[in-house]
């Protein structure tokens with residue numbers, strides 16, 4: 001069925017993807033350790049920070065125990081890859097929404113909110129985008145993509161990582177942008193173009209600029225925090241619509257959290273009246289000792305120091321981890337352990353059992 005025929009109304013009514021609905025049943029929720037859900041738990045008046053995780057459509061479809069763990073624990077999900085250009089746009093004139101639709105359906109059926117990730121990024125771009133030859137072509141491609149994707153999910157995705165990882169790894173200033181076809185063809189204007197276009201398509205969507213490596217001690221991280229603030233200010237000065245900053249928080253257990261640096265960054269973000277989300281928390285443990293108990297405690301400790309520093313300055317709008325269970329994590333792709341032991345970066349282990357990291361997140365959701 002082509003996109004035009006499948007009207008948005010049909011889609012939102014979920015009729016078009018009845019098959020997907022049946023795939024994602026809701027059996028077997030009982031006996032599962034779960035993060036507290038805001039609605040049930042806030043009887044005492046405490047409002048919990050929503051918790052969510054990156055999910056994979058194939059694992060949701062093929063792994064019922066994992067799917068049930070997501071239902072039991074998450075108020076939010078973010079597609080790990082299904083909304084990236086690489087998945088959505090295998091060729092220039094084609095959109096592939098099946099996998100993203102399946103996650104939207106799963107979420108709708110389980111009253112789980114969906115975050116969108118991501119519209120303008122240097123990564124996960126299909127090879128054909130390298131042949132975008134002119135400024136006008138780039139403007140049209142980026143605008144068309146955002147209009148098509150954001151309008152499709154208007155009302156279903158209330159928050160988007162519009163901009164992801166815009167800065168160079170070690171930036172000198174806000175204009176040190178990560179090389180990408182967008183930066184090459186449009187310069188820094190791609191940032192405002194993407195944000196303005198998203199706002200024009202969905203005026204209610206929360207627009208987020210998402211960055212990594214701003215949490216740690218060291219000159220590169222200090223430079224990233226400085227450049228990020230300059231970038232946010234330059235967007236603000238040009239009235240570019242933006243609502244929040246996403247701290248990815250891929251925390252390296254062998255790096256020290258720069259409490260003062262991070263808190264100064266957060267104070268600046270708050271002063272710009274921007275919200276903060278923790279969008280991709282996990283703890284990269286490849287340098288940690290092998291013993292499970294010791295390693296899990298060290299992982300929880302790193303996350304606790306990070307969340308402590310954050311929550312003392314701002315109340316994050318949400319805390320999301322980049323995956324829920326060690327069963328499905330990107331970490332070994334880039335940070336495999338030398339001892340060959342599986343990485344343990346997430347709140348639930350590969351058997352979906354609760355880890356100390358789970359308790360730390362729970363503690364800060366309650367506003368520790």
Ligand code: XIL
Pocket residue numbers: 080081164248280330333
């Ligand atoms: C990662 C996915 O988890 C991997 O499966 C994929 O191979 C590469 O991308 N920052 C981001 C995420 O914003 O989109 C990245 O996700 C991890 C780092």
